[in-house]
Amino acid sequence: MVHKNSICVKVFYLCCFCAIILEMEKLKISESAIIDLMGGTNKVARLCKVASSNVSTWRKDGIPRQHLLFLAARIEKESHGLVSRKDLFPNNFWLIWPEMLEKSNSFGLQDEVDEE
Secondary structure: OOOOOOOOHHHHHHHHHHHHHHHEEEEEEOHHHHHHHHOHHHHHHHHHHOHHHHHHHHHOOOOOHHHHHHHHHHHHOOOOOOOOHHOOOOOOOOHHHHHHHHOOOHHHHHHHHHHH
């Protein structure tokens, strides 16, 4: 039986992690696709309390940072995790959402335990 902390298991997980990272690198979602994912121009306009014409402009010019920040959790939910807040804000997600940092201790990363 292979122990979960064996070097083979760790190498396997590292290879899987690298494969996921490579796939995520390929996943470049456009602002237009994000707006469509969120329900279209009018729905995003209502959510962000802006004119529909502004959202139409975002399709080509990009979603302004403050609105992307506002929509980030919804984008993650609507994409079923394919586009995460970490993907949208890779350089500073941990400042915005500190709960997304992986917890570690002297034994390595902690697994979340469901208390029943």
